[in-house]
Amino acid sequence: MSGPVIRLRDLDVGYGSRRVISSLTLDVEPGEMIAVLGPNGSGKTTLLRVLLGLLAPLSGSVEIAGSAPKTASRHVGYIPQHRDFDRDLPIRGRELVELGLTGHRLGIPWPRRSVTDSVNAAIAAVGAEGYADAPVGLLSGGEQQRLRIAQALLGEPEVLLCDEPLLALDPRRQREVTALIDQHRREQNAAVLFVTHEINPILPFVDKVLYLVDGRAAIGTPDEVLTTERLTELYGAPVEVVEVGGRILVVSGDESASDLLGHHHDHHNEERPWD
Amino acid sequence: MGLSDYLQLPFAQHALIAGTLIAIICGVIGPFVIARQMAFAVHGAAELSFTGAAAGLVIADNPVAGALIGSVVVAGLIGVLGERPRERDSAIGVVLAAGLGLGVFLLSRYHGFATAATNILFGNIFGVSNGSLLLLVGLAAVVLVSMATIYRPLLFASVDPDLARARGVPTRLLGIVFLVLLAVTVTEAAQIVGTLLVLSLAITPAAASQRLAAAPLVVTGISVSIALVATDGGILISLSGTSVPPTVFVTALSFGFYLMARLAGPPLARRRRDRLAIARGQARG
Numbered sequence: 370m371s372g373p374v375i376r377l378r379d380l381d382v383g384y385g386s387r388r389v390i391s392s393l394t395l396d397v398e399p400g401e402m403i404a405v406l407g408p409n410g411s412g413k414t415t416l417l418r419v420l421l422g423l424l425a426p427l428s429g430s431v432e433i434a435g436s437a438p439k440t441a442s443r444h445v446g447y448i449p450q451h452r453d454f455d456r457d458l459p460i461r462g463r464e465l466v467e468l469g470l471t472g473h474r475l476g477i478p479w480p481r482r483s484v485t486d487s488v489n490a491a492i493a494a495v496g497a498e499g500y501a502d503a504p505v506g507l508l509s510g511g512e513q514q515r516l517r518i519a520q521a522l523l524g525e526p527e528v529l530l531c532d533e534p535l536l537a538l539d540p541r542r543q544r545e546v547t548a549l550i551d552q553h554r555r556e557q558n559a560a561v562l563f564v565t566h567e568i569n570p571i572l573p574f575v576d577k578v579l580y581l582v583d584g585r586a587a588i589g590t591p592d593e594v595l596t597t598e599r600l601t602e603l604y605g606a607p608v609e610v611v612e613v614g615g616r617i618l619v620v621s622g623d624e625s626a627s628d629l630l631g632h633h634h635d636h637h638n639e640e641r642p643w644d
Numbered sequence: 645m646g647l648s649d650y651l652q653l654p655f656a657q658h659a660l661i662a663g664t665l666i667a668i669i670c671g672v673i674g675p676f677v678i679a680r681q682m683a684f685a686v687h688g689a690a691e692l693s694f695t696g697a698a699a700g701l702v703i704a705d706n707p708v709a710g711a712l713i714g715s716v717v718v719a720g721l722i723g724v725l726g727e728r729p730r731e732r733d734s735a736i737g738v739v740l741a742a743g744l745g746l747g748v749f750l751l752s753r754y755h756g757f758a759t760a761a762t763n764i765l766f767g768n769i770f771g772v773s774n775g776s777l778l779l780l781v782g783l784a785a786v787v788l789v790s791m792a793t794i795y796r797p798l799l800f801a802s803v804d805p806d807l808a809r810a811r812g813v814p815t816r817l818l819g820i821v822f823l824v825l826l827a828v829t830v831t832e833a834a835q836i837v838g839t840l841l842v843l844s845l846a847i848t849p850a851a852a853s854q855r856l857a858a859a860p861l862v863v864t865g866i867s868v869s870i871a872l873v874a875t876d877g878g879i880l881i882s883l884s885g886t887s888v889p890p891t892v893f894v895t896a897l898s899f900g901f902y903l904m905a906r907l908a909g910p911p912l913a914r915r916r917r918d919r920l921a922i923a924r925g926q927a928r929g
Contacts, residue, residue, distance in 0.1 A: 421810045440812030449806035459675050459854050459863040460803045472800030473811045475793050478861065503920050504858035505803075520807070 374399050374527050374560045375420065380429035382412065382419055389415045391584040392429065399527065402554055402561040402574055404591075407581035413564045414450070416581070417530050420562070421447060434527045441473050446526035446559075448517045451536045456506035462516045463488055463501045469520030491519040495549055511542035515549065522553055529554065529561045535570060543570040550574075568595075569616045595619070647884040658772040659879050659890070665784040666836055667845065667875040669829045671868030672791050674850025675860070676822060679802040683847050685722060685823065686830055688736040690842035692718045693831045695747030697764040697839075702754050707764055708776055711834065712783075715827035718743065723820035767838035767891050769879060780832055787825050798822060799860055836875065837891050844895040845871055852902040855909035874898040 375397035382390040389412040397403055405413050418424040419431060422438035431437065434444035446469075454460075464478070467488045471478065492501045495515040500508055505516065514534060521529055531550065535543045551574045554561045562579075563571055578594040580587040580603060587594045587603045594600070595617055600608040607622025650656045677686055693711040696718075700710015718739060725735035763771065772780070791798075800808040801815040809815050826846075833842045853866035878894030 422812075423810060440810065447807060447810045449804075449810065452806075454803070457678070457854060458803050459679055459858060459860055460799070461858045464799075464860055465804065468796070468800045468804060469807065469811070471796065472804070472808060473797055473813050475797060477792055477795045478799070499922075500920050503916055507917065507920065 376432040378430045381427040400558040404575040405564040411581040443524040446521035446529040448531040450532045466520045470523045495519045650883045659769045663875040667871035670845040671871035688740045689827045689830045690839040692743040694839045695743040698750035715831040719823040719827035769836045844898045848898040852905035855905040
């Protein structure tokens with residue numbers, strides 16, 4: 370492996386006249402895990418959309434897994450923002466996993482040995498053998514998320530893009546899911562972009578932090594970026610980074626002292642003007 | 645005349661062929677209708693095929709052609725007006741109300757046999773002409789080939805739209821294609837059970853089958869089987885010496901299967917949950 374798997378140069382992204390990301394430059398090396406942080410509407414999901422080939426940048430260049438972003442790329446795995454599946458949805462875990470690899474192809478999904486084998490392997494790799502044959506709607510959030518990971522890892526992607534994979538999980542499941550993603554990026558030397566509001570469960574695993582505020586970015590190791598000075602500069606307003614019981618909190622510096630990352634209301638409307 | 649005498653007659657043979665074809669296409673689209681939460685769209689498309697049929701009657705004395713053209717127009721309208729379920733439902737409601745009003749007006753301009761009008765609403769499987777049977781064979785083939793072609797991406801787009809979009813599946817286009825296939829299917833089904841009772845073939849068998857299985861292809865298979873037994877069974881019962889129209893038996897059989905599936909569903913679900921609990925226990929232990 371040589372060179373970064375994601376290479377962004379002076380990237381400008383926006384919808385119409387609204388600029389969401391301004392002149393972002395970033396290199397992501399194989400095997401690197403990067404936390405993408407920032408308040409609601411700061412461009413995190415938009416960045417993933419560019420990398421997935423769903424949104425063309427206004428200017429600048431993007432390269433992912435050696436080429437321009439394109440949909441249906443086998444080199445890019447994607448875990449979308451978590452939504453619970455309907456209880457009655459006529460699909461089992463294993464079909465959901467398989468669709469991640471073959472879902473864009475035309476035809477009838479007759480069982481094929483080669484596909485079934487790799488689906489089984491992916492399911493086993495996330496420890497989901499026990500419930501892969503149950504309807505997905507009956508599974509817990511953590512179980513659904515494990516299947517999501519199996520689905521994303523099925524094509525052995527060079528890059529894994531995760532959009533809030535810890536949402537709606539309890540702290541224990543958050544640790545499990547994070548450890549699982551970490552294990553696979555090590556085994557497959559895959560780069561991981563991890564969009565999240567929950568910084569603490571993933572902090573032990575990340576190499577770098579990309580912190581986005583109003584289209585501006587701070588990039589570096591967690592120690593470099595998650596400091597009162599750096600974030601105050603980034604927000605353009607007093608911000609304090611405090612440590613409470615081993616957990617990092619980013620709070621606004623005025624008297625309201627609210628947690629700037631911890632809240633996550635109304636995520637279905639966040640950064641989604643295309644819906 | 646007994647059942648075997650009737651089966652020698654073209655009208656009965658036509659009815660069984662038409663019923664079989666319609667049952668198959670309804671059974672295939674049903675699970676997708678449920679996964680995409682489009683029961684109201686089926687109802688809307690069916691009732692609006694009444695307007696199209698009325699227009700066909702008035703203009704060219706051909707209700708089927710009118711219903712077909714009307715339903716495709718309506719499917720396009722619904723597809724363009726609303727993509728998200730909530731938006732779509734209100735769009736259907738609006739188009740449905742306007743269309744039915746138009747249908748009543750058109751029917752008031754029609755001075756032919758009154759039965760032609762009730763046939764539209766309640767179906768007349770025993771009046772399938774050679775021409776409409778041929779048309780049905782063609783349309784059923786188109787629907788089946790199309791569904792076989794888009795089955796996998798449509799399933800993907802229906803159960804997992806976010807990821808499907810990221811994987812390059814044209815979810816919006818698939819939605820509109822499915823709506824058109826649905827409208828054609830519903831219009832054909834309306835000839836058997838009538839526009840008012842189309843749901844008994846396009847929803848009920850799939851709803852029943854969903855209580856019994858979760859693997860998509862298995863759900864489709866059971867749904868087609870139930871639709872087949874209900875339709876052909878209903879026609880045969882009606883032929884064996886009753887004066888009750890087959891619609892009644894088709895809807896009754898279909899509903900009966902649904903009730904049985906509801907009864908079998910809880911024990912099945914319990915077994916599934918038990919197995920799941922055991923598997924979870926093993927995963928921890």
